[in-house]
Amino acid sequence: MLGSLKQLVKWWKFALRGRSRGIRIGRGCEIGFRSELEGGNRILDDTTFSGRLGYGSYLGERCRISGSIGRFCSISAEVATIPGRHPTTGFVSTHPAFYSLKGQAGFTYAKAQLFEEYAYADAEKGYGVVIGHDVLISHGVRILEGMTVGDGAILAAGSLVRSDVEPYAIYAGVPARKIGQRFDDDTIRELLELRWWDRDLPWIEAHAPLFTDIQAFLAACRKEAP
Template identity: 40%
Template sequence: MMKFFDRSFLYNPLGQYLSWLKCKGWYQINHWGQHLRIGYLSRISNVTFGRYNIVGEHCMLINCSMGDFSYVNSYSYVLNAAIGRYCSIGPNVKIAPGKHPTSVFVSTHPVTFNNQVNMLRNYCKEEKFRNYSPVTIGNDVWIGANAIIIDGVNIADGAIIAANSLVTKDVGPFEIVGGTPAKFIKKRFDDDQIICLLETSWWDKDEEWVQKNISKFWDIEDFTHADLNEA
């Protein structure tokens, strides 16, 4: 009888709603004044937020940090990720979804190399393969809908990940990548402009500075030729 019974028998719409309400209330109260918004039925665990963060509906965020103004759109799954400021993460994005061994180990099945609580039976009593690695995402990064970012990848400041891409290796500053697996397409700006943006690091400026200089954000030539330290 115990083998037949599992926790899913207890799941119901009211229980899910109450669990979400508890999570939403706890995070938004503990981040009072930071303007945090958590969408309907999203699951959040061990996440550190900045200011003005938005999590869409039906998301899962576990073991993450998010910088100011970054948001995650609906139905995204984000694990073990450090996300910088002003990042835009589209719907149905998967970040650090986990990995399996592809060589040396005889089998790719986790019951043969780890003692995972979500498995009904394990052959191992200890971890023989670490099936996750943290992902680092810089500032002002845009990740398009349905993209997958594999464990251990680093995405630098200003990068763009095209929709439906599978990112398996690091992405450089202000690079645009796309495809399966994702490949370099082009840089967003020329090298001198990129150097200027990286040196300015506008994403680290306070909100008053950004507001004061916002008109220069609408054209890269205006931004790179402006005396921003004096503005």
């Protein structure tokens, strides 16, 4: 009872701090207490999230996501990251009782941990999945642990991501494969060097009218360059 009360107090403190930074969290959500929400975020109903959520990024309903998400990402409903791995070759069985000390089924035959069950896209920070900035993830996408989704990428609805996603590329399918890219290679290179999402908010607001025209936007940024 006391533990539950402490958790409730922590949650209310988190919610109050969040509102001052433009963060809104829907009903039935579960947010890890060590999570970092940068501000300007929306997390819709019944979503579970733990990790880091960059400024302006939002999560749709019924997501199950653990990892690092960059700034200005648009994530639809029922998107999930999938933790954990099983051996698929070499071992006689995929059952963890033969290689894991964790006792997932309540017992184990292993005398040592014989297989790495978790993969990390950023092992230093402990993130299983890393999603870049300005990423669009459509409804029902699944992302396997250990994957990195590059800046500016688009993942089509229902995709299963089991390999790293290139910046500004468009991926679709099961498994997800590259089917196109948003801009030509020179434009992508310029956007990655510019990293507009790292600019301060007054700069972004001032340039927002140009975001509907990639060439006009880049031309204006070139004129500003020292």
